[in-house]
Structure formats: C-alpha cells, structure tokens
Amino acid sequence: MQKSIERIADDSEGHSYEFPVFRFEGTDKAAPSAYLQAALHAGELPGVVAIDALMPMLEKAEAEGRIKGSITVVPQANPIGRAQYHFGEHQGRFHLGTRTNFNRGFPLLAAPDVELLPDTTLGTADQRLKTRLLQLSIGHDIVLDLHCDDEGLAYLYVHARLWPAMADCAAAMGVDAVILWDEDTDGTFEGASITPYLNLPAEVARFDRRVATTVEYRGILDVDGALAGADAEGLYRLLVARGVVQDQALSTPGSFTGLVAPLENIDMMPAPRAGAVLYKVKPGDRVAEGALLATIVHAPGEAGGRTQLFAPQAGIILTRRSRRIIRAGEDLLKLVGDRKSADARSGTLED
Numbered sequence: 001m002q003k004s005i006e007r008i009a010d011d012s013e014g015h016s017y018e019f020p021v022f023r024f025e026g027t028d029k030a031a032p033s034a035y036l037q038a039a040l041h042a043g044e045l046p047g048v049v050a051i052d053a054l055m056p057m058l059e060k061a062e063a064e065g066r067i068k069g070s071i072t073v074v075p076q077a078n079p080i081g082r083a084q085y086h087f088g089e090h091q092g093r094f095h096l097g098t099r100t101n102f103n104r105g106f107p108l109l110a111a112p113d114v115e116l117l118p119d120t121t122l123g124t125a126d127q128r129l130k131t132r133l134l135q136l137s138i139g140h141d142i143v144l145d146l147h148c149d150d151e152g153l154a155y156l157y158v159h160a161r162l163w164p165a166m167a168d169c170a171a172a173m174g175v176d177a178v179i180l181w182d183e184d185t186d187g188t189f190e191g192a193s194i195t196p197y198l199n200l201p202a203e204v205a206r207f208d209r210r211v212a213t214t215v216e217y218r219g220i221l222d223v224d225g226a227l228a229g230a231d232a233e234g235l236y237r238l239l240v241a242r243g244v245v246q247d248q249a250l251s252t253p254g255s256f257t258g259l260v261a262p263l264e265n266i267d268m269m270p271a272p273r274a275g276a277v278l279y280k281v282k283p284g285d286r287v288a289e290g291a292l293l294a295t296i297v298h299a300p301g302e303a304g305g306r307t308q309l310f311a312p313q314a315g316i317i318l319t320r321r322s323r324r325i326i327r328a329g330e331d332l333l334k335l336v337g338d339r340k341s342a343d344a345r346s347g348t349l350e351d
C-alpha cells in the first residue's frame with residue numbers, strides 16, 4: 001500500500017490544503033478497480049470511521065496476495081470543508097467562499113477521460129479540489145462516495161442504468177434502501193462518476209461491472225465503532241463480490257431484500273410553520289396515508305399554537321432532521337412513498 005499526499009492550493013498566498021491518498025496495487029490487470037472516498041461533506045464521518053475499519057482488512061488481503069484489482073482510498077476527501085468553522089459551528093457542506101455545495105458543481109464530462117477536465121488553476125480552491133477528486137477516481141470500475149444523512153436509514157443512490165445489476169452490492173453492504181435516479185444536472189460527485197459512461201457503447205461502458213453510488217450511512221450522529229465495523233465488512237464484501245479482492249471464505253451475497261424506489265417517489269415534506277418539531281415517526285417506520293408525521297409547536301401555550309403534518313401517501317420514513325428547530329419551508333423528513341410524489345422535485349440527489 002502506498003500513501004501519498006495531495007495538495008490543493010488555496011486562493012491566497014501562503015496557504016494550501018492537503019489530504020492523504022492510499023493506493024493498493026492489484027495483481028490482475030483484468031480485475032475491476034475501486035475508488036472509495038469519505039467526508040466530501042466534511043462533517044459526515046460515518047464513512048471515515050468505516051474506512052478506518054476497512055484498511056486493516058485490505059492490508060491483510062494485500063499481505064496475502066489477494067488484492068486483484070487496484071484500490072484507491074481517500075478517507076477524508078475535503079480538507080477545505082474540514083477547516084471551516086463559523087462561530088464555533090462546523091460548516092462542512094458548503095464552501096464558505098463561494099456558497100457552493102461541496103457535492104455539486106463537479107464537471108459532467110462527455111467521456112471518462114481526464115484530458116476533458118477543466119483547467120481550474122485560476123478557479124477557486126473548491127473547484128480545484130473537485131477536479132482533483134474526479135481525476136483520482138476516473139477510470140475506476142467501482143466508485144463509492146461515502147456520506148450520511150441527518151438522521152436516517154442506511155441507503156444508496158444509484159443511477160437507474162446500474163440497477164438491478166448493482167443489487168449484489170446493496171446486498172453485500174447490508175443497506176436498508178436504494179433510491180434510483182436518472183438525471184443529474186447539478187454535478188454531484190456520483191453524477192460526475194457515471195455521466196461520462198452514459199453515452200458510450202455498452203461494450204465500453206460495461207454497466208454489468210460498473211458501480212457508482214452515493215452511500216448514505218445513516219445519520220450524522222451515527223459515528224460508532226460497531227457500526228463502522230459492520231460497514232467496513234459490507235464494503236469488503238462488495239469488493240470481494242465484484243472480484244476486486246479475493247476471499248474464498250466469503251460466500252456470495254444473497255438477493256437484496258431492502259426497499260427500492262425511484263427518486264420521484266420521495267416526499268420531502270416542507271414544514272408549514274416555523275417552530276419546535278415533535279416527531280411522531282422515525283426512520284424505518286412504515287406509515288399509512290394520512291398518518292400523523294410531526295407536530296410543529298409555533299405558538300407555545302396558545303390555542304391553535306400547534307400545527308400537525310400528515311403523510312400525503314403511504315410509505316417508509318427514510319430520514320428526518322437531527323435538530324428539532326425548523327423554519328417554514330425547510331424539509332422535515334423524507335418519506336419514500338409507494339407511488340410518485342405529488343410534488344416530486346426536479347434534480348437528483350438530496351444527499
């Protein structure tokens with residue numbers, strides 16, 4: 001395993017950012033290769049500790065000559081976001097300098113060719129970081145971008161072209177749900193990882209062996225040793241199932257039995273009022289149409305000071321907020337409905 005340090009110049013003199021990259025060289029050129037990164041949203045750490053638990057498994061496999069395909073690992077992909085604090089609160093989701101989401105604005109290339117990447121020398125530091133991360137990942141057959149939600153189940157975003165071919169990956173990882181999407185106009189990292197292949201001939205795109213996904217490892221507070229160990233085993237099982245790592249002791253994953261739904265089935269449930277949120281449901285709950293989801297206390301102690309919110313359709317609660325303070329219009333939770341949402345939002349991932 002080789003460790004190297006990436007450096008990203010900041011926008012002013014005398015300052016730069018750095019992050020480590022770990023590379024395992026595969027012994028079989030025909031085997032699929034894999035790229036894993038975590039904490040692109042810099043405060044989302046479940047994937048970071050999962051990678052920490054995965055590394056000894058990969059090093060053991062390497063020592064035993066079982067790494068078949070090359071593996072690139074970036075445990076902390078966003079040193080810019082990592083350093084951003086505002087009045088004592090960490091801000092890892094948006095670049096403070098440009099107000100751009102760190103998981104938006106990746107270049108959507110016409111083909112998987114690093115020569116097509118834009119020159120960001122005179123761009124901003126976050127653009128240079130995005131270009132470099134894409135450059136590091138392009139060419140790998142398997143690209144895993146590890147995130148987490150606010151409070152939520154473990155779930156994957158997957159492009160519809162990769163489903164159901166990726167069902168073995170979802171089963172190997174043991175996630176609860178898979179959300180399918182089909183168009184990225186915002187430039188998420190996942191979108192930038194799969195879009196270059198969409199217009200290639202099938203024999204070049206190789207969707208049967210391609211993996212690109214945003215992994216949502218539950219909630220922001222689910223940074224836990226036992227979960228990290230289980231998630232590392234899930235990642236390892238995926239790498240074995242896809243032939244990146246060889247391990248005779250592991251059986252092939254069974255069929256995926258979790259929830260699979262198109263993105264258009266998600267109801268985001270904006271809060272009708274500002275106030276304190278009393279949730280009636282939690283991630284994983286199955287709700288009927290008309291079920292009480294939450295009560296917002298907007299005028300405490302007054303008659304009519306509470307507003308209730310009901311499920312617009314039957315479905316499963318995928319996520320909810322970790323904080324209980326809300327403004328009108330902010331999203332209360334994600335409900336994966338049994339059918340298309342009446343107010344399905346355009347766009348792609350809401351990670």
Ligand SMILES: [Zn+2]
Pocket residue numbers: 041044103147148351
């Ligand atoms: Zn994220």
